[in-house]
Amino acid sequence: MSGHFIIPVSYYVKTFIGLLFLTFITVLAAQFDFGALNLTIALLIAVVKASLVLLIFMGLRWEKGFTWVLLLGSVVCVLIFFFFVFADLMTRGAIDIEEAGFHDLKSPVIKIEKGHAPTGH
Amino acid sequence: MATTGTSFIKHEVAHHFDNAEQEFESAKLGMWAFMAQEILFFSALFVAYAIFRYLYPEAFLEASSLLSWKMGAFNTAVLITSSFTMVMAVNSAQTSQKKKTFNFLLVTILLAALFLVVKYFEYMSKFHHGIFPPNYFNAMAVFEQVPIFFGIYFVITGLHALHILIGIGLIIWIMRRTARGEFHADYFTPVELVGLYWHFVDLVWIFLFPLLYLVG
Amino acid sequence: MSTKTIKNYLNCETGIMSWLTTLDHKRIGVMYLLFIAISFGLGGFFALALRMELLTPTQLYLTAKQYNQAFTLHGAVMVFLFIIPSIPAALGNFVLPLQLGAKDVAFPRLNLASFYVYVLGAAFAIFSLFNGAVDTGWTFYTPYSTQSDTSVISMTLAAFILGFSSILTGVNFIATIHKMRAPGMTWFRMPLFVWALYATAIIQILATPVVGITLLLLIFESTFGVGIFDPALGGDPILFQHFFWFYSHPAVYIMVLPAMGVMSELVTTFCKKNIFGYKLIAYSSLAIAIISFLVWGHHLFLSGQSSYANMIFSLLTFLVGIPSGIKVFNWVTTMYKGTIDLKTPFLYFLSFLFLFCIGGFTGMFLGALSVDVHLHDTYFVVAHFHYTMMGGVVMAFLGGLHYWWPKMFGKMYSEKWGRIAAAFVFVGFNWVFFTQFILGTKGMPRRYYNYLDQFQPLHAFSTMGTFVLGTGFIIMAVYLIHSLFKGEKAPANPWGGLTLEWVADTPPDHHNFHETPTVTTGPYDYEKAGY
Ligand SMILES: [Cu+2]
Numbered sequence: 001m002s003g004h005f006i007i008p009v010s011y012y013v014k015t016f017i018g019l020l021f022l023t024f025i026t027v028l029a030a031q032f033d034f035g036a037l038n039l040t041i042a043l044l045i046a047v048v049k050a051s052l053v054l055l056i057f058m059g060l061r062w063e064k065g066f067t068w069v070l071l072l073g074s075v076v077c078v079l080i081f082f083f084f085v086f087a088d089l090m091t092r093g094a095i096d097i098e099e100a101g102f103h104d105l106k107s108p109v110i111k112i113e114k115g116h117a118p119t120g121h
Numbered sequence: 122m123a124t125t126g127t128s129f130i131k132h133e134v135a136h137h138f139d140n141a142e143q144e145f146e147s148a149k150l151g152m153w154a155f156m157a158q159e160i161l162f163f164s165a166l167f168v169a170y171a172i173f174r175y176l177y178p179e180a181f182l183e184a185s186s187l188l189s190w191k192m193g194a195f196n197t198a199v200l201i202t203s204s205f206t207m208v209m210a211v212n213s214a215q216t217s218q219k220k221k222t223f224n225f226l227l228v229t230i231l232l233a234a235l236f237l238v239v240k241y242f243e244y245m246s247k248f249h250h251g252i253f254p255p256n257y258f259n260a261m262a263v264f265e266q267v268p269i270f271f272g273i274y275f276v277i278t279g280l281h282a283l284h285i286l287i288g289i290g291l292i293i294w295i296m297r298r299t300a301r302g303e304f305h306a307d308y309f310t311p312v313e314l315v316g317l318y319w320h321f322v323d324l325v326w327i328f329l330f331p332l333l334y335l336v337g
Numbered sequence: 338m339s340t341k342t343i344k345n346y347l348n349c350e351t352g353i354m355s356w357l358t359t360l361d362h363k364r365i366g367v368m369y370l371l372f373i374a375i376s377f378g379l380g381g382f383f384a385l386a387l388r389m390e391l392l393t394p395t396q397l398y399l400t401a402k403q404y405n406q407a408f409t410l411h412g413a414v415m416v417f418l419f420i421i422p423s424i425p426a427a428l429g430n431f432v433l434p435l436q437l438g439a440k441d442v443a444f445p446r447l448n449l450a451s452f453y454v455y456v457l458g459a460a461f462a463i464f465s466l467f468n469g470a471v472d473t474g475w476t477f478y479t480p481y482s483t484q485s486d487t488s489v490i491s492m493t494l495a496a497f498i499l500g501f502s503s504i505l506t507g508v509n510f511i512a513t514i515h516k517m518r519a520p521g522m523t524w525f526r527m528p529l530f531v532w533a534l535y536a537t538a539i540i541q542i543l544a545t546p547v548v549g550i551t552l553l554l555l556i557f558e559s560t561f562g563v564g565i566f567d568p569a570l571g572g573d574p575i576l577f578q579h580f581f582w583f584y585s586h587p588a589v590y591i592m593v594l595p596a597m598g599v600m601s602e603l604v605t606t607f608c609k610k611n612i613f614g615y616k617l618i619a620y621s622s623l624a625i626a627i628i629s630f631l632v633w634g635h636h637l638f639l640s641g642q643s644s645y646a647n648m649i650f651s652l653l654t655f656l657v658g659i660p661s662g663i664k665v666f667n668w669v670t671t672m673y674k675g676t677i678d679l680k681t682p683f684l685y686f687l688s689f690l691f692l693f694c695i696g697g698f699t700g701m702f703l704g705a706l707s708v709d710v711h712l713h714d715t716y717f718v719v720a721h722f723h724y725t726m727m728g729g730v731v732m733a734f735l736g737g738l739h740y741w742w743p744k745m746f747g748k749m750y751s752e753k754w755g756r757i758a759a760a761f762v763f764v765g766f767n768w769v770f771f772t773q774f775i776l777g778t779k780g781m782p783r784r785y786y787n788y789l790d791q792f793q794p795l796h797a798f799s800t801m802g803t804f805v806l807g808t809g810f811i812i813m814a815v816y817l818i819h820s821l822f823k824g825e826k827a828p829a830n831p832w833g834g835l836t837l838e839w840v841a842d843t844p845p846d847h848h849n850f851h852e853t854p855t856v857t858t859g860p861y862d863y864e865k866a867g868y
Pocket of ligand 1: 585586589632633635636
């Protein structure tokens with residue numbers, strides 16, 4: 001244990017200030033309307049903040065290979081999760097519209113419309 | 122070095138490890154593996170959030186405007202500060218500064234408690250306006266999917282608050298051990314691990330804040 | 338031998354408390370084994386109850402609701418209480434540190450904790466059994482599961498808790514494999530069982546939490562409402578299936594991968610030959626672990642999932658065949674020109690090889706979109722997953738159990754009765770489940786209480802097989818328990834295995850090895866060992 005690398009305090013202080021600043025930016029950015037970019041900007045800042053916490057506070061920057069594999073592995077899993085669920089959701093019923101009249105398909109599947117519940121009350 | 126001081130207790134390496142280095146590295150690896158599972162644990166909630174925000178953007182906009190972004194921003198700052206005091210506690214433990222470690226941990230707990238207090242008032246003001254999880258939801262809303270947002274909101278912030286409560290318990294536990302002088306330059310594994318856990322709690326909130334409070 | 342008995346992990350401490358508070362991975366493994374055996378008996382009891390009811394097309398002795406409860410409990414007990422922990426938690430706990438040349442797992446206290454978490458989960462499951470049981474099927478699909486008046490909440494809570502036991506075991510194994518290897522044991526000198534447990538642990542950590550949160554959401558949904566699975570609020574019930582299968586497909590590999598690891602151990606020891614394609618088997622375990630995350634949608638082909646998603650998932654499902662095929666070919670090639678010794682564990686090895694191939698190939702049928710329309714939710718599916726789960730995992734579990742039994746308890750079981758029981762199990766299993774393939778292709782839907790008269794002969798035939806299968810298990814229970822008391826004393830290395838657990842005493846010392854072993858060769862170097 002002796003000889004264990006101790007991260008200098010200055011890193012922590014700078015990260016702390018950076019995080020507070022980015023929180024301020026997040027709130028500030030939310031006051032303006034960038035249209036479709038709103039979410040992207042908010043997420044981008046959140047990712048930068050999260051990376052700061054991970055790399056400096058959690059010390060990932062100084063960790064060896066396998067910790068990175070674990071972490072990136074879990075992030076990749078989350079992305080897979082997102083990707084496939086959306087792959088289903090965004091194309092649900094699409095093939096029936098495309099093939100309607102083509103094979104004379106009468107589909108029982110009704111697409112969930114954006115902004116509306118699939119079945120009225 | 123540090124262990125020679127009378128106020129510290131020397132750490133015994135568990136019998137199945139060869140040396141302290143192996144013990145420390147194993148513990149840290151195990152904790153990171155646990156962090157990976159925590160990420161996946163929360164992921165399903167984020168996926169659910171993304172789907173319904175995609176399906177019902179107007180409802181999410183309306184629901185989000187019912188939350189107080191000021192309270193959310195304040196709590197974000199509180200958690201970030203607590204993360205900072207936590208790393209300072211770890212750093213003090215690594216450099217055998219017992220008193221400082223203890224005090225930083227104490228501040229961390231106080232900030233955690235402050236977070237929960239703010240959260241409590243937030244929940245209460247929601248309940249006051251009839252904003253409950255869907256089965257008990259009785260507030261006025263333009264869009265009929267607003268309850269879904271709050272369903273997700275209550276589950277995700279509730280689980281996050283539960284993580285904070287567990288974190289407080291863990292910090293109390295390491296504070297007691299710090300007071301006994303168990304942590305010093307030669308042994309600080311539990312402090313470091315609790316630190317990792319605490320930053321994870323912060324990490325989740327960093328995403329929750331813009332997603333829940335700042336739907337624009 | 339005439340002097341005092343040598344101290345080992347079984348007799349170094351005595352009394353029930355020394356077991357309940359033990360931190361020794363071997364004792365924890367044995368305790369798991371006991372609980373898993375009880376769970377298997379319980380699940381088997383429900384299976385028998387089901388098959389008896391299905392003797393006739395109409396009611397025989399169970400009501401429709403009791404029938405639904407019986408198949409749900411059979412599934413839930415077998416999956417969550419038996420198969421998932423069977424090989425990793427029971428055999429893995431015992432064998433892993435021994436094979437690595439370590440004194441224990443990395444976190445012995447966490448290991449004991451995960452055992453008690455398992456017991457707690459089991460307690461919740463048992464509670465729900467007496468509190469109205471569950472009738473949703475083990476998959477707890479919404480919206481029915483949020484409306485059923487049976488004790489869905491306590492059963493899902495049980496599964497949630499059991500999931501955490503599994504996660505903690507995974508965390509423990511990952512750290513153990515990374516940090517506790519004996520000097521000289523490089524990654525490619527690890528036994529293949531260790532590789533399999535490693536791949537399993539990765540899935541346990543990355544997939545299990547998702548089912549945890551899913552079941553938690555289900556509990557919230559049925560108590561105060563979340564809305565995401567409720568179509569009345571704009572939620573999507575299919576989303577529950579996505580969430581559920583994101584874990585539960587990889588969970589299939591939490592069960593199968595360790596079984597494949599046992600297979601690699603058995604084939605080398607009983608053929609006295611180095612494994613063919615060591616690295617490919619190791620990598621294929623990792624490949625299976627990775628691909629397993631990409632295929633869950635094949636459970637949703639007919640649930641209303643988008644056709645495009647269906648196509649992607651179908652394609653990806655076929656990819657699983659590649660690493661599985663690599664393993665099967667490598668095992669068969671290992672047998673080629675080997676000195677084959679048909680001992681009981683090897684009989685189970687052969688059973689696995691045969692049955693798992695059938696299970697795997699029929700999985701390909703089901704992964705094909707058009708074929709699945711016909712076979713979905715029929716007995717074909719039931720037969721398919723029993724061929725993989727029971728024909729695969731249980732056979733490997735039994736093989737591993739017979740293989741390591743002498744090491745665990747220091748006693749030999751009767752080889753003659755072992756072979757007889759293996760024959761009964763193999764014949765009985767095929768009798769029950771091959772019949773169900775035929776039933777399924779003829780269109781018999783699964784989970785039906787009453788059925789058309791034309792299916793009765795096949796149903797009755799399948800039920801007859803359960804008695805053969807059951808006889809096999811009863812014989813096994815008798816000779817294994819008998820061996821504990823009256824069995825011959827086992828030598829340190831009864832099968833001539835080369836991995837490190839055979840270097841240790843039989844039964845092993847409390848600290849596993851008297852001195853830390855040093856590793857200089859691969860795990861199966863039979864040429865060097867003089868074979
Ligand atoms: Cu599957």
